[in-house]
Amino acid sequence: MADGDARGAAEARGALTAQVSKILTWSVVDGPGNRFVLFLQGCTYRCLACHNPHTIGQCDHCGACVATCPSGALSLRDGRVVHDPAPCTSCDTCLRTCPINANPMVQTMTVADVLARIRTAQAFLTGITVSGGEATMQLRFVSALFAALKTSGDLRHLSCMIDSNGHLGPRGWASVLPFTDGVLLDIKAFDPDRHRRLTGRSNERSIASARLLAAAGKLSELRLLMIPGETDLDAEIDALTRLVLDLSPETRIRLNAFQHHGVRGEAREWAKMERDGVERAAERLRAAGVKHVAVPTVWLP
Amino acid sequence: MSEEMTAVRKIVRDQTLSFKQKEHALAVQAENMLPYPLLDAETRAALDARIICDMYEGHAPYKPRYVLPDYAVVLSKGSAYLELPVPTTLDEAINTLMIAYHHVPSVTGMPVFIGHLDALLLPFCDGVSDDELYRKIKLFWRYLDRVLPDAFMHANIGPTDNRVARTILKVDAELKQIAPNLTFLYDPEVSGEDILRLCTDNIIACSKPHIANHPVHAATFDARGYAIVSCYNALPLCGGASTLTRINLKKVAEASADEADFLNVQLPRYVALNARLTRARVDYLHKQSGFFQSSFLVEEGWIERERFTAMFGIFAMAEAVNHLQAMAGKAGRYGHDSEANALGARISALLADLVAREPMDNVWRGAAMLHSQAGISSDAGVTPGVRIPYGEEPDPVSHVRALLPHHQHYASGVSEILTLDETVRGNPEAVFQLAKGALAMGFREFTANVAGNDLVRVTGFMIRLSDVKLYNEAKGSRTNTTSLGAEAAEVVGILGRKPRVVGLELAVGAVG
Numbered sequence: 150m151a152d153g154d155a156r157g158a159a160e161a162r163g164a165l166t167a168q169v170s171k172i173l174t175w176s177v178v179d180g181p182g183n184r185f186v187l188f189l190q191g192c193t194y195r196c197l198a199c200h201n202p203h204t205i206g207q208c209d210h211c212g213a214c215v216a217t218c219p220s221g222a223l224s225l226r227d228g229r230v231v232h233d234p235a236p237c238t239s240c241d242t243c244l245r246t247c248p249i250n251a252n253p254m255v256q257t258m259t260v261a262d263v264l265a266r267i268r269t270a271q272a273f274l275t276g277i278t279v280s281g282g283e284a285t286m287q288l289r290f291v292s293a294l295f296a297a298l299k300t301s302g303d304l305r306h307l308s309c310m311i312d313s314n315g316h317l318g319p320r321g322w323a324s325v326l327p328f329t330d331g332v333l334l335d336i337k338a339f340d341p342d343r344h345r346r347l348t349g350r351s352n353e354r355s356i357a358s359a360r361l362l363a364a365a366g367k368l369s370e371l372r373l374l375m376i377p378g379e380t381d382l383d384a385e386i387d388a389l390t391r392l393v394l395d396l397s398p399e400t401r402i403r404l405n406a407f408q409h410h411g412v413r414g415e416a417r418e419w420a421k422m423e424r425d426g427v428e429r430a431a432e433r434l435r436a437a438g439v440k441h442v443a444v445p446t447v448w449l450p
Numbered sequence: 451m452s453e454e455m456t457a458v459r460k461i462v463r464d465q466t467l468s469f470k471q472k473e474h475a476l477a478v479q480a481e482n483m484l485p486y487p488l489l490d491a492e493t494r495a496a497l498d499a500r501i502i503c504d505m506y507e508g509h510a511p512y513k514p515r516y517v518l519p520d521y522a523v524v525l526s527k528g529s530a531y532l533e534l535p536v537p538t539t540l541d542e543a544i545n546t547l548m549i550a551y552h553h554v555p556s557v558t559g560m561p562v563f564i565g566h567l568d569a570l571l572l573p574f575c576d577g578v579s580d581d582e583l584y585r586k587i588k589l590f591w592r593y594l595d596r597v598l599p600d601a602f603m604h605a606n607i608g609p610t611d612n613r614v615a616r617t618i619l620k621v622d623a624e625l626k627q628i629a630p631n632l633t634f635l636y637d638p639e640v641s642g643e644d645i646l647r648l649c650t651d652n653i654i655a656c657s658k659p660h661i662a663n664h665p666v667h668a669a670t671f672d673a674r675g676y677a678i679v680s681c682y683n684a685l686p687l688c689g690g691a692s693t694l695t696r697i698n699l700k701k702v703a704e705a706s707a708d709e710a711d712f713l714n715v716q717l718p719r720y721v722a723l724n725a726r727l728t729r730a731r732v733d734y735l736h737k738q739s740g741f742f743q744s745s746f747l748v749e750e751g752w753i754e755r756e757r758f759t760a761m762f763g764i765f766a767m768a769e770a771v772n773h774l775q776a777m778a779g780k781a782g783r784y785g786h787d788s789e790a791n792a793l794g795a796r797i798s799a800l801l802a803d804l805v806a807r808e809p810m811d812n813v814w815r816g817a818a819m820l821h822s823q824a825g826i827s828s829d830a831g832v833t834p835g836v837r838i839p840y841g842e843e844p845d846p847v848s849h850v851r852a853l854l855p856h857h858q859h860y861a862s863g864v865s866e867i868l869t870l871d872e873t874v875r876g877n878p879e880a881v882f883q884l885a886k887g888a889l890a891m892g893f894r895e896f897t898a899n900v901a902g903n904d905l906v907r908v909t910g911f912m913i914r915l916s917d918v919k920l921y922n923e924a925k926g927s928r929t930n931t932t933s934l935g936a937e938a939a940e941v942v943g944i945l946g947r948k949p950r951v952v953g954l955e956l957a958v959g960a961v962g
Contacts, residue, residue, distance in 0.1 A: 175845035175884075177871070182879035183847070183887075273847045273887030275879060446876035 167263070167290040169256045170204045170282065174270040180310045180333060180369065182275025185267050189290075190255045192283040193316040195349040196337065198376055198419070200411035203244040204282040206251035214243035214253050223253055250413075260294050267304060276308030276330070285317040288325055295328035310369060315358030316350060322361055331369030332362050338380050339388035347379065356392065363396040371400055375427055376407040377420040386430045390437045401441045404430055406448075424448050454483060474559050481508040487730040493723045501701040502724040504731065505557075505694050505763075505826065511735040513555040515761075518677050519752040520688040521565040524550050531746035540574040540583070544590050551598060553747070556680075560600040563679040563690075564630060568607045568614035575614060587617045588625070595627040602680045608635035609664045611645040619648050623655040632659035633678040635667070636889060643886070650881040653898050654874065661896040663889050670861050674757070681824045682895055684863040686814055689757020691862070693731040696763030696823045697724050699770035699797070700832050709774045709793070717797070718804055725808035728760045728818055736812040759814040761862050762805045763823030766832035767794055768839050785838030785852050795855035798836065802859035819862035835865050846870060846898075850888045857894045868898040875900065 168190040176184045192205045199205065210230045215223045222237035223230060230253045243253050267277060277298065279291050295309040308330040315334050336355050338344040344352035362368035373389055375381045393400045406422035431442045461467070461475045486509045489497065496502045507515060525543055528536040532553065537543040547565065554561035575583060594603065607615040615634070622632055634641075634649045641664075649659055662678050670676070675687040685691050702720050706712035735741060742748055742755040771784040771794045782790040805820050822835030833839045836856045843849055846868045857864055868888075874880055885896045 173845070174847040175880075177874045177877040177880040182877065183883040269851070270847050272890045273850070273884055275883045443876065446874075447872045 164259060165290050165293045166257050166259050167287050167294075168207070169258045169263075170252055170254075172266060174266075174273065176278070179278040179280060179312060180276060180331070181308070183273055184310070185270060185274050185277040185307075187263060187277065187279045187284075187294075189279060189281045189284045189287050190252060191286045192281055192314075193286060193350065194283065194314055194337070197347055197414065197416045198374060198407055198412060199416075200408070201282075202250045202411065202413050203241075203247065203252045204250075206247070206249040208247075208251040208253055208255065209249065211248070213248060214246045217242050217246045260290070260297050263294055264297060264301070264304070267298075267307070271304065271307075274307055276310060278310045278312055278333070280312035283314055283316065284311050285313050285321060285325070288317070288321050292325045292328060295325065299328050313358070314348075315355035317358060318354060319357075319361055322358065322365075326362075326365055326367055329367060332358075332367050333370045333372065334359055334362060334368060335372045335374065336389070336392075337374065339385050339392070343379060343385075347376075359392060359396065363400065368396070368400060370403050372403045372405055374405045374407055375422045375430060377422055377426065381422060381426050381430060383433070386433050387437075390434055390439060393434070393439050394437065398438050398440050400439070401443070402434060402439055403443045404434075404445075406445055454479070477559075478508055481510050481512070484510045487511075487734040489727065489730055493726045493730075496720060496723045497727060499701070501698055501705070501720055502727055503696050503698060504727060505696065507557055507693060507731070510739070511693060511731050512739040513557075513741055514690050514692045514735065514758055515557045515694050516562050516679055516683060516685055516690040517554050517556055517747070517753060518563045518679060518685055518687050518690045519550070519554055519565075519747060520674075521547060521550060521570055521752070523750065523752050525570055527750070529746075529750055531750060537574070540571065540578050540586060543571055543574040544586060548590075548593060556602075558600055558602055560598050560603055562602050562604055563677050564594070564603055564605050566606045566635075566677065567618060568610070568612050571614050572612060580613065580617075583613065583617050584621065587614075588621050591618075591621050591625055591627065591630075595625070595629040599629055601628045601631055603629050604631045604633060604677075604679045606633050606635060606677050607659070608633075608645070609637035609640045611642050615645065616648065619645075619652050619659070622658055623652045626656045631680075633662050633682075633895075634659045635662050635664040635678070637664040637668075638890070639665075643882075646886065647878075647882050650885050651878050653881055653885075654878050654900050657899045661885055661889065663892070663894050663896075666857075666892065666894055678863070678895070682863045682865050682897065683761065683821065684861070684894070685761075685819075686757045686759060688752070688754055689759070689814060690753065691761045691819075692735050692758045692813070693728060694761040694763055694821070694823070695724050695728045695731070696765055696821075697721065698766050698832065699764055700766035700773065703770035703773040706774070706777075708777055712770075712774055713797070713800060717800060721801065721804040721808065724762065725805075725810070725818070728762065729810060732760050732810065732812050755812075757814050758812070759862065760810055760818040761821045761823075762818035763821045763835075764801060765823045765825055765829070765835050767797065767822075767836040767856075768833040769831070770797070783842070785842060785849070786844060791852050791855070794836065798856045798859040802861075820860050821862040822856065822860045822864040822866070824865035836860075837866060843869060846884055847887075850884075850891065850893060854891055854893065857892060860894065864894050866893075866895065866897060868896070870898050870900045872901045 169187060170190040171188040173186040176186045179186050188204060190204055191207050195205065208230060210228060212225045212230060215225050215230060219240060219242060220236045220238050222233050223243060232254050284291055291311065298304045298307060298309055309328060310331045310333060311329055312333045315336065336352065336359065337348050338352060341352055359368060359371060371393065373380060393402060404427050406427050407419065408421055409417055427444050431444050434442045458476065458479055461472055461479065464472065467475065497504065524534065524546055525537060528534045532549060534546055534549065537546045551561045551564055556562045607618055636646055649661055652658060660682060667676055667684050670684065671686055676684055677687050678684055683691065697720050702716050703712055706716045747753045748755060768784040771790050774793060775782055775790050780789065784790045784794055802820050806817050808818065809816055810818055825834035836853060838849060838852065844852065849868055853866060870881065881898065888896045
C-alpha cells in the first residue's frame with residue numbers, strides 16, 4: 150500500500166468512536182515507563198473482585214443518577230442521560246447510584262480526539278495503554294487508534310499496549326496485533342470452575358490467548374490477581390507455573406494482591422491478600438524456574 | 451529584663467541547639483539590635499505588614515546572602531591569604547576545597563555553593579583508579595555532611611557525563627545524606643540520556659539530585675557562568691546575590707479591589723516598594739558594611755563585586771489567583787482550571803516586566819532577578835512561589851503542564867517539587883520520561899520527591915523524617931536544617947500529607 154493510501158485509510162478510521170470512562174496522562178502501573186491510559190467502558194467479565202466496577206456496564210439511560218447528582222451535572226434530554234463536566238465535582242455519587250455498574254460520565258471520543266489528547270502530553274510519555282473495562286470490546290477503535298499512532302509522524306515512537314482479560318478470540322487478536330507492541334494479560338483463575346464463579350465466564354479463551362500472544366512475541370506481562378482462599382492456593386500457583394514454563398521461563402509475571410478499594414458487593418467481605426502470601430507465591434514460582442516475578446511495590450496499610 | 455535580653459537568654463539556654471547553632475542565633479540577635487537601613491515610611495509600612503518581606507535576613511547586611519566563589523581560582527593559583535600552594539594531586543585539590551569552604555560566607559554562616567565539583571576535580575583524576583576515586587569522594591562526602599551540616603550547601607555536576615559526576619551520584623545514592631544538596635546541569639546535546647537516567651534512578655533512591663535545564667540557564671547568564679545553589683537559586687558564578695526580598699502575592703491580592711486593580715495598581719505599587727527595600731539592603735552591604743572592601747575573596751578574584759545580583763522573590767501565587775478568581779465569582783482554582791492558570795501566567799509575565807524596569811545600583815546587569823521563592827518555615831496559609839497548594843496537586847504531568855508558562859519568567863530560579871507516588875519505584879523509566887519531558891518542554895528545573903523516602907525535601911533543602919521525629923522529641927539535631935523542617939512541619943502540617951513532601955523552606959534568618 151502506498152503511503153498516501155495508508156494515510157487515507159487512517160483518516161477514515163478517525164471517524165470511529167469509543168466510550169471512554171477515564172483518561173490518565175500519568176500512569177506508572179500500566180506497562181513500562183509513563184503511560185497514557187485510556188480506560189474504555191464495558192467488560193466481557195463480571196468479576197466479583199473488580200476494583201473498577203463502574204467500568205463494567207453500558208449506560209441504558211434509566212436516569213437514576215440524574216436524581217441523586219448533588220451538583221446538577223446530570224440531566225435527561227430526549228431520553229438520554231447527559232453529563233455536563235463544568236459543574237461536575239467528581240464526587241462519584243452517580244457511580245454509586247447506578248444499578249448496572251455503568252458510568253454517566255463516559256465520554257464519546259473519536260480517534261482524532263484521543264490523538265489530540267495524547268499530543269498534549271506527548272513529551273512525558275513512553276507509550277499508551279488501553280485498559281478498561283475490557284478494552285478489546287471496542288476492538289475496531291483500538292486497532293484504528295494504534296494504526297493512526299503507528300502511521301503518524303510525531304507519535305510513532307510511543308509503544309502501544311493493551312490491558313486485557315484475554316477473552317478475545319484469535320481473529321480479534323490477528324486484527325489488532327500488527328499495531329500492538331504488547332499485551333498485559335490477566336488470567337483471573339486457572340481452575341475452570343473457580344474462574345467461572347469469579348468472573349461469570351470460562352477461562353479457556355483467556356489461556357488460549359496467553360499461548361497465542363506468547364507465540365506472537367506480544368505477551369508483555371501475565372498477571373494473576375491473588376485472592377485469599379481462591380487464587381492464592383498452591384494448585385493455582387502451580388497451574389500458573391506450568392503454563393509459564395510451557396510458554397517460556399522468561400515470561401514476565403506480576404502477582405497482584407486483592408484489596409478492598411473500589412470493590413463492591415460480597416467481595417468486600419473477603420479477606421485482603423497479605424504480603425506474606427504474595428511473597429510465598431513469588432518464591433514458589435521462582436523456585437520452579439520462572440525468571441521474572443514482580444510483586445506490588447507498595448503495600449497499603 | 452528587656453525583650454532583647456530575654457531572647458538572648460532563651461537562645462543560650464536552649465537545649466535543642468548545638469553551640470554552633472547558638473552562636474549563629476546569637477549573632478543574628480546582636481545584628482538586629484542595630485537600626486534597620488533607612489526606609490521611607492511607605493516601604494516601612496509594607497514591610498511591617500509583611501506584604502513585602504526581607505526574609506528576616508538581619509538589620510545590617512554585612513555579608514552577601516549567597517556567595518558563589520569561582521573555586522577554579524584557588525585550584526589554579528592557590529591562595530596567598532590562606533597560604534595555600536597550587537594543588538597538584540586529587541588529595542591536594544579536595545583538601546584545598548575543604549579549607550576554602552570555611553572562608554565562604556552566606557546568610558546561614560555555611561557555604562551555599564561548593565563548586566562545579568566534576569569540572570573542578572576532573573583535571574586531578576588522571577592516573578587515579580575508579581576505586582581510589584570512589585573512596586576519596588566517599589570520604590569527602592562524609593566530611594561535608596558532618597562538618598558543614600546544612601542542606602542549603604549545594605554541589606553542581608554536569609553537563610558532561612564524566613567519571614567524577616558518576617562517582618558522586620553513586621556515593622550520594624549510597625550514603626543518602628542530607629548534605630550536600632546536589633544539582634545535575636542537564637543539556638540534552640551534551641549530557642546524553644544515560645546520565646539523565648542515573649539521575650532519575652538516584653531520585654528514586656534519595657530524592658536527589660535536582661536536575662537543572664542547562665541550556666535555559668546558560669542563556670540567562672553569561673560566559674563566566676552560573677551555578678544552582680541553596681534552594682534552587684540560579685546565580686552568577688564568581689558572584690552571587692547580595693540579598694533576597696519577596697512579595698506576598700496573597701496579601702497584594704487581598705489589598706486589591708479586583709483583578710484590574712491588582713494588575714494595574716497594587717502589584718506595580720508593591721513591586722516598587724519591594725525594590726526600595728532591596729536597594730536599601732544592597733546599599734548597606736556595598737557601601738557601609740565594608741565586605742567588598744575587605745574580603746580576600748574579592749582581592750584574590752574568587753568573587754567580583756560587580757557579579758552580585760539581587761533576588762526578587764514572590765510567593766503565594768496560588769492564593770493570590772484563587773482570591774482574584776473568588777472576587778470575580780469564578781470557581782476555577784489555580785493549578786486545575788485553565789482560566790485560573792492563565793491568570794497566574796499573566797501575573798508572572800507582568801512581574802518579570804515590572805522587576806526589569808526597576809533600576810538598581812550595585813546589582814549585576816542593573817536589575818534584580820525574579821525568583822519563585824520557596825517560603826520560610828514560619829509561613830502559614832500560603833503556598834511557596836508559584837506552586838500548587840499542598841494536597842491539591844494534580845498528577846505530575848498535569849502539574850508540569852500547569853506550571854510551565856511560569857518558568858520562562860523566573861531568571862533566578864523556580865522552587866518547585868513534584869511529588870511522586872511510591873509505586874514509581876517499580877517503574878523508574880517513568881521518572882526518567884517525566885524528567886526528560888519536563889526539561890524538553892522548558893522547565894527550568896526538575897525536582898522530585900518519592901513518597902516513602904526518609905530523606906525528603908522541605909522545599910529546597912533536605913531533611914530526614916526520622917530526624918524531625920527525634921527533634922520533636924527534644925533530642926536536638928546535628929543538622930541545621932532539621933530544626934527548620936521541624937518548625938515547618940508544626941506550623942504548616944506539611945508532613946501530614948499523604949505524599950510525604952514538605953514544602954516550606956526557610957527559618958527566620960536562614961536561607962531561601
